[in-house]
Amino acid sequence: MGRIVAGLFFLAFIGWGVGDVLMGIGTERADVAARVGEQTILVQTYQNALQSEMPQIAQSMHLSDPSQIPSATREQVAQQVLQRLVLQAEIALAADRHGLIVPDSSVRDEIFSIPAFKGRDGRFDRALFNDRLRRTGMSEGRLVDLVRQEQASRMLLQPIRDGVGVPDVMTRRLFDFEAQTRTIDLVRVPFDTQQPAAAPTEAQVARYYANHPWEFQAPEYRHARIVVLSADTIGHQLDISDADLRAAYQAQSRTFNTPERRNVQVVTVPTQDRAMALRARWVDGGNWADVQKAAGKDAAAVELPGIRQGDVPSAELGRQIFAAPADATQGPVQSEGGWVVFRVTSITPAHSAAFDDVKQALHDQIAHTRADALVAERVQKLQDAIAGGGLDSIPADLGAVAVSGELDQSGLTHEGTPAPIPGGDAARQAIIGRIFSQPKGANPELVQGPDGVWYAVSVDGVTPAHGLDLKEAGARVAAAWQAEARRHMADQQATTFYTQAQEHGGLGQVTPAIAGLEHSQPISPIQPAPEIPREVAALIFRLDHPGQSVMVETDGAYVVATLTGITHPDPATRKPLYDRVRAGLLQSMGDDIEMSYGNALEGIVRPKPNNAAIRAVMAEVTGRENTGTGQ
Numbered sequence: 001m002g003r004i005v006a007g008l009f010f011l012a013f014i015g016w017g018v019g020d021v022l023m024g025i026g027t028e029r030a031d032v033a034a035r036v037g038e039q040t041i042l043v044q045t046y047q048n049a050l051q052s053e054m055p056q057i058a059q060s061m062h063l064s065d066p067s068q069i070p071s072a073t074r075e076q077v078a079q080q081v082l083q084r085l086v087l088q089a090e091i092a093l094a095a096d097r098h099g100l101i102v103p104d105s106s107v108r109d110e111i112f113s114i115p116a117f118k119g120r121d122g123r124f125d126r127a128l129f130n131d132r133l134r135r136t137g138m139s140e141g142r143l144v145d146l147v148r149q150e151q152a153s154r155m156l157l158q159p160i161r162d163g164v165g166v167p168d169v170m171t172r173r174l175f176d177f178e179a180q181t182r183t184i185d186l187v188r189v190p191f192d193t194q195q196p197a198a199a200p201t202e203a204q205v206a207r208y209y210a211n212h213p214w215e216f217q218a219p220e221y222r223h224a225r226i227v228v229l230s231a232d233t234i235g236h237q238l239d240i241s242d243a244d245l246r247a248a249y250q251a252q253s254r255t256f257n258t259p260e261r262r263n264v265q266v267v268t269v270p271t272q273d274r275a276m277a278l279r280a281r282w283v284d285g286g287n288w289a290d291v292q293k294a295a296g297k298d299a300a301a302v303e304l305p306g307i308r309q310g311d312v313p314s315a316e317l318g319r320q321i322f323a324a325p326a327d328a329t330q331g332p333v334q335s336e337g338g339w340v341v342f343r344v345t346s347i348t349p350a351h352s353a354a355f356d357d358v359k360q361a362l363h364d365q366i367a368h369t370r371a372d373a374l375v376a377e378r379v380q381k382l383q384d385a386i387a388g389g390g391l392d393s394i395p396a397d398l399g400a401v402a403v404s405g406e407l408d409q410s411g412l413t414h415e416g417t418p419a420p421i422p423g424g425d426a427a428r429q430a431i432i433g434r435i436f437s438q439p440k441g442a443n444p445e446l447v448q449g450p451d452g453v454w455y456a457v458s459v460d461g462v463t464p465a466h467g468l469d470l471k472e473a474g475a476r477v478a479a480a481w482q483a484e485a486r487r488h489m490a491d492q493q494a495t496t497f498y499t500q501a502q503e504h505g506g507l508g509q510v511t512p513a514i515a516g517l518e519h520s521q522p523i524s525p526i527q528p529a530p531e532i533p534r535e536v537a538a539l540i541f542r543l544d545h546p547g548q549s550v551m552v553e554t555d556g557a558y559v560v561a562t563l564t565g566i567t568h569p570d571p572a573t574r575k576p577l578y579d580r581v582r583a584g585l586l587q588s589m590g591d592d593i594e595m596s597y598g599n600a601l602e603g604i605v606r607p608k609p610n611n612a613a614i615r616a617v618m619a620e621v622t623g624r625e626n627t628g629t630g631q
Helices: 002-006 043-060 071-097 104-112 126-136 140-162 168-179 202-211 231-235 242-251 272-283 288-295 315-321 355-372 375-392 425-435 470-504 534-540 571-602 611-622
Strands: 032-036 039-042 181-190 221-229 261-269 300-307 329-335 338-348 401-407 454-463 549-554 557-567
Touching: 032 043, 032 071, 032 611, 039 043, 039 071, 043 071, 043 611, 071 140, 071 571, 071 611, 104 140, 140 571, 168 571, 181 470, 181 534, 202 470, 221 231, 221 375, 221 425, 231 355, 231 375, 242 355, 261 272, 261 288, 272 288, 272 329, 272 338, 288 300, 315 329, 315 338, 375 454, 425 454, 425 611, 470 549, 470 557, 534 549, 534 557
Parallel strands: none
Antiparallel strands: 032 039, 181 557, 221 401, 221 454, 261 300, 261 338, 329 338, 549 557
């Protein structure tokens, strides 16, 4: 479902800017972010695409949560996602202009193949299909149109991509870089292992404070009142009868009560003698690949993952499989197909969850489903209540949650704990952004945020950021002085190691031997060693011969490393990697061709943006008001 809505053509960092394409033009419906010919890019589609993108960006930046992405980066991602959606619409229009016709049967087969619409039996489930569409607010006709446009776009772009070729010399150069392995010696000098000679004097504390005033600041705090409405907040007020809970428990009994399952390797051969010989070979330590080869062409060697006893066609064989211990070859057992030798590789015990153990989870599940149908009606009532009397006139029966208090721009209270804002991380980040972008005293406005959360904010107090005086920051200043002293001592020691490595041709050549010296396993650009800091690995692959050394600061330590060896494998010995490199280049060059084609389409149908809607989405993503669409 998401693949269709977000599109197949992920062309990041497109070479044309939103400012050049999306010029302010006229007025547009509030739910439309941009229009490309007759195609519309809805605000909800834009928001969904952004929500899908942010976790990937966070992972690529080695961040644990999308809320940690810098505001400027979030704005850049938002612009790129909008560019991508515009390009998709332009390609769909181009396919229509070229008269590409997608048969109904092809559209039907595509929809039937979407995993989200398949039931437990792996086949298309009409009831599940209808439920998914209802939950996402999409009509069947709209989905059919999206699939048809996607397939027409593929028909248009595939011949363009098929014409791409990769020179052998380019593949070989990239293979040589990615397949090479390097070994290093390294020594770490952690800051926290250093011990300053004494605690800082008052004069030293005062001097450090005077030289580093920016380190001792109290952040801006804002006192805000927040009202949040979502399916979760409404669901918490719904009463679910015990009868409904028990009915749901019965309906999901297969989920709560699962039989024992086993992973089994089974070989069936025609004769008992061969089965006995095969078992002897297997018991003697032969691995599965060897057993499959030894079984012969007229044997059947299969792996059966996650089977239940009833899944085994032979009742007697099933009984023996589920009576056998793990990791012990069993047999021969005679069956309808021949003589069987088998080995149970793992066992998943039966699991049974009592009603009382899952009662709360069932309650939340049912309440959330029922609350989904009430959100639209409650949103309208909440909007009317806010318009009529602000946040002081919210009816208690709407299912909205109200909180108030002071927090900083990181969402922390004065005690350093997260402010109790309802909703997930994305909604929480959007609400905090709204609090610190909305002027004090401004009228609250109900806004739709991520994950189906609606919220309104009223800011009634602002405590500006200010510097702490020496008395207030005294303990922090002393701790900072100590940390800086330890860092300086580690720097001195690491510099000594680096100088010795430069003079002697490497850390391993220094005498006497350096304590704590590590010798790494071979590493490559595509298989970095987790124990080697990324900063070190990045520099090591820039060196051109063994004996060279580098020094970097990383993760609370200084690291000195010496390149000790470089190995370049023959492509013939790493053919799978060579083929992957070629495939990656083909993909990259195909993307470039599509990008160029998209730039050409830009001049045929210029997008018409709804700048107000785009600015609203940008503000939700970045946590601040935007003044334009990327200029």
